[in-house]
Amino acid sequence: MSIHTASVTAPVNIATLKYWGKRDTKLNLPTNSSISVTLSQDDLRTLTSAAAAPEFERDTLWLNGEPHSIDNERTQNCLHDLRQLRKELESKDASLPPLSQWKLHIVSENNFPTAAGLASSAAGFAALVSAIAKLYQLPQSTSEISRIARKGSGSACRSLFGGYVAWEMGTAQDGHDSMAVQIADSSDWPQMKACVLVVSDIKKDVSSTQGMQLTVATSELFKERIEHVVPNRFEIMRKAIIEKDFATFAKETMMDSNSFHATCLDSFPPIFYMNDTSKGIISWCHSINQYYGETIVAYTFDAGPNAVLYYLAENELKLFAFIYKLFGSVPGWDKKFTVEQLDAFNQQFDSAKFTARELDLELQKGVARVILTQVGSGPQESKESLIDAKTGLPKK
Ligand SMILES: Nc1ncnc2c1ncn2[C@@H]1O[C@H](COP(=O)(O)OP(=O)(O)OP(=O)(O)O)[C@@H](O)[C@H]1O
Numbered sequence: 399m400s401i402h403t404a405s406v407t408a409p410v411n412i413a414t415l416k417y418w419g420k421r422d423t424k425l426n427l428p429t430n431s432s433i434s435v436t437l438s439q440d441d442l443r444t445l446t447s448a449a450a451a452p453e454f455e456r457d458t459l460w461l462n463g464e465p466h467s468i469d470n471e472r473t474q475n476c477l478h479d480l481r482q483l484r485k486e487l488e489s490k491d492a493s494l495p496p497l498s499q500w501k502l503h504i505v506s507e508n509n510f511p512t513a514a515g516l517a518s519s520a521a522g523f524a525a526l527v528s529a530i531a532k533l534y535q536l537p538q539s540t541s542e543i544s545r546i547a548r549k550g551s552g553s554a555c556r557s558l559f560g561g562y563v564a565w566e567m568g569t570a571q572d573g574h575d576s577m578a579v580q581i582a583d584s585s586d587w588p589q590m591k592a593c594v595l596v597v598s599d600i601k602k603d604v605s606s607t608q609g610m611q612l613t614v615a616t617s618e619l620f621k622e623r624i625e626h627v628v629p630n631r632f633e634i635m636r637k638a639i640i641e642k643d644f645a646t647f648a649k650e651t652m653m654d655s656n657s658f659h660a661t662c663l664d665s666f667p668p669i670f671y672m673n674d675t676s677k678g679i680i681s682w683c684h685s686i687n688q689y690y691g692e693t694i695v696a697y698t699f700d701a702g703p704n705a706v707l708y709y710l711a712e713n714e715l716k717l718f719a720f721i722y723k724l725f726g727s728v729p730g731w732d733k734k735f736t737v738e739q740l741d742a743f744n745q746q747f748d749s750a751k752f753t754a755r756e757l758d759l760e761l762q763k764g765v766a767r768v769i770l771t772q773v774g775s776g777p778q779e780s781k782e783s784l785i786d787a788k789t790g791l792p793k794k
Pocket residue numbers: 444461506507508511512513514515516517518519520521522523525526605606700701702
């Protein structure tokens with residue numbers, strides 16, 4: 399069998415200015431531009447291997463060890479666009495193998511829970527599209543490839559870049575100007591760290607796709623958000639990232655998470671993604687910032703109850719005096735800090751005078767694990783392959 403393969407890892411991104419609302423549901427064209435931070439693949443990543451061979455009978459996808467539907471319109475749109483670009487290449491160079499005519503085997507693994515509000519669809523579609531683009535040796539730019547990932551899942555287009563990323567909504571009906579661009583590389587502001595407080599990793603009730611359509615159709619507040627709130631915030635946040643102004647970045651991030659969840663509550667019937675633990679975490683972050691008299695932490699919540707906290711490395715001791723005290727006993731701390739660092743968190747806590755409000759012990763019960771990570775890079779070619787090069791099937 400003459401099998402051609404390529405493997406790529408892709409990261410998760412967590413929006414600081416949320417995408418919520420589509421103006422075209424087939425093409426995943428958004429009602430507003432958005433901004434995100436790409437998280438390190440050392441902690442959260444999708445690995446996808448793609449293979450093409452004349453002997454393959456049908457396009458097939460295996461996700462986390464099980465066959466997974468590939469017939470859905472979104473995945474089909476991605477495959478169609480990628481094949482089209484490959485076809486153009488082949489038509490210009492007859493010596494190229496006709497990969498565009500062969501079926502694909504795609505094998506993918508997420509190293510974190512799928513469909514649990516941890517942006518698996520973003521990393522998943524970014525990896526799928528990047529792996530096939532690599533297999534096809536497409537010459538298109540990363541932004542151009544991000545347009546294809548967008549059709550798989552809107553937020554996936556932002557996972558094509560590392561660092562700090564904008565998805566420019568565009569205005570064209572065919573979506574050719576709706577794609578991701580990098581605002582700053584991870585190396586431009588490498589001090590950004592993230593702590594995910596995993597409140598729940600069970601599958602959510604209302605998917606992002608369904609939720610945002612209900613909001614578009616029913617929320618009055620949403621109109622104000624897309625017409626005024628987001629366009630203003632986009633410029634402020636972009637500037638804050640370029641100038642490494644954490645206080646502004648953090649304030650806008652928190653306000654935007656609240657604005658997005660307010661439009662969910664303003665939908666009819668209302669959608670609740672946050673639970674009591676999530677709301678407790680919000681108050682707790684404000685108490686911490688108030689206690690220190692400066693903004694050292696920002697929270698943000700996607701379409702689920704998990705909190706993502708952004709902070710700068712220089713404030714780790716101050717913040718983790720609280721975080722380690724409350725959540726030190728849940729999984730996720732292994733190899734992240736030295737014994738000395740953990741001692742320092744305890745000492746910082748003991749030397750401070752916190753009131754009961756600043757240490758809401760009830761929160762302990764609602765958090766299942768922590769994921770400690772930081773800003774990271776975009777998709778990377780991988781030497782590890784999930785496909786057996788002899789059979790074209792997933793490795794056992
Ligand atoms: N590695 C992958 N390769 C291909 N598709 C994937 C991959 N991972 C996830 N997906 C697709 O994304 C779906 C999950 O998307 P969904 O939006 O429900 O959850 P999520 O992305 O984890 O949460 P959220 O978007 O709210 O952060 C999966 O059912 C699957 O179809």
